[in-house]
Amino acid sequence: MIAPRPAYSDPFGPESLQTLRRLEPIEDITPEWAWGSGTGAGVKVAVIDSGVDAQHPAIGGRVEGYVAITEGPDGLEYDTRPHDDVFGHGTACAGIIRAVAPECEIYSVRVLGRMLSGRGNVFAAGIRWAVENGMQVCNLSLGTTKQAFYQTLHDLADSAYFRNTMLVTAANNIPMPSYPSVYASVIAVAAHAESDPYRLYYNPAPPVEFGAPGIQVRVAWRRGGYVTTTGNSFAAPHVTGIVAKILGQHPGLTVFQMKGILHALAANVTPPVD
């Protein structure tokens, strides 16, 4: 007689158990293994922000897709026509991603505008759109401190995690927790002051797990310009670019594997002392 299986245990039955390829021993991971000469080609990256100016030299005319989400009288509206950047912030993030992963496919998901109300809903809709439309990495250099969105965003972050969509989120710039950057399911990033775009640090005291350049960095802005600025917003896209490069070389990685790889690549994670 076959014993009944408890709920959720089917994937581990003899007929359904999948064999997966193991990673190299994690302590041996190097940038050469992680991305080598990879450029992020074919990896879909959503920049959930204020829009991306495709014509900016830092973007090089290549934005693969657009969606601008707004709250209309009858609910949320999705406009997939090409759009501009309302403020410059999204172009700044996309420019960093493009510099790190030059051949990744950038999708501009515009959720920031001049409106002050309904932004939480639009923001959540942006993440949902990205997850449902097969984005592999999402750059979230924004968040909300509104408790009302805690659960909605937590659920969305979990669904992204289980679909292997990497949500790379900037920590808040002021000492208030912002969502979704404080969730365990996302890759949360804050700024360090060094300029090497590939220099990562790991923080053993989360919720912010990784550090990347974000202090006095030169970034693209509106109308073809550049600004030198500071913020965790600009640290996150460095990690987004690195994640895109890694995914280009190692498709199908899970979020927890990606975190393990980023941890192994962090400059403050050193080999064991014999």
Place this chain on the structure above:
Amino acid sequence: MPTTDDALTEARRTIEWQEQEIERLRSRGAENRISEDLRHALSLASLTATIAAPSEHGRLLQSIVETAARVIPSDAASLFLIDSTTEELIFEIALGQKAEEVKSFRVPLGHGIAGLVAVSGQPMTVSDVEHDPRHASDVSQQIGYTPHSILCCPLVYNDEVIGVLELLDRKGAPAYSPEDIETLWYFANQAAIALELSRTSRSLSRLITAAMQATSSRLDESGMSGALRFVENLEEDRVYRRALELADLVREIAWRGEDELLLCEGVLRDFIRYLTSRVDPGSTGEHA
């Protein structure tokens, strides 16, 4: 735009009006139910006066901006509020050489550093303002002052951006540091609480006015003595005095921050729930 003087005038007007109403009530008498209404209205008045006197908040805001500009040495500072109807920022406080010129300006949301901070809810520093495309050069030109460096922080209350606090031209350094951002955020937080308490006070003043108007309109000429006695004995009223003492304690907690106030409210509510659910020691029941 309300200033410290406006707030003082408004507070004085409210107090005068309340005194007149009390005098009117005293002369006409009241019934017990009206006495209760009055007690409630006056309790609210005393609470708001203790927790959130508008005149105090006007001065407090000014002092927050001044202290911020002293702690993070800066040539000028401004505090803007969001006018959500016109989607503009309006100046509430301005310090520095061009303070008077600045006060008449309204800045569209999303325009300039302050406008960007208002819509993004994130602080921003700029070190070379003149060449930075984010800067509102039109406003600078009209005022005749272009700062070299800017630090701008949102005023966030109850998860909403209600304004921004901006420092201009860091003294002793070419730019504002990440530490300056965090320091200014604490000042912005204090300013946001002061502003919101001030607004609450104004809206409660209106509420009290309405309550008192409703109360007085229900009075008849028969001369009920409840309100009269209440007003006469107000100073000696033990409950009233205890209420004031409690309000004073709550005020102290409220100034520590919104979280602390929420915690205080939660503790009090839980204690009330506990008290109401507690079995009366005199009652009897089955032992399980």
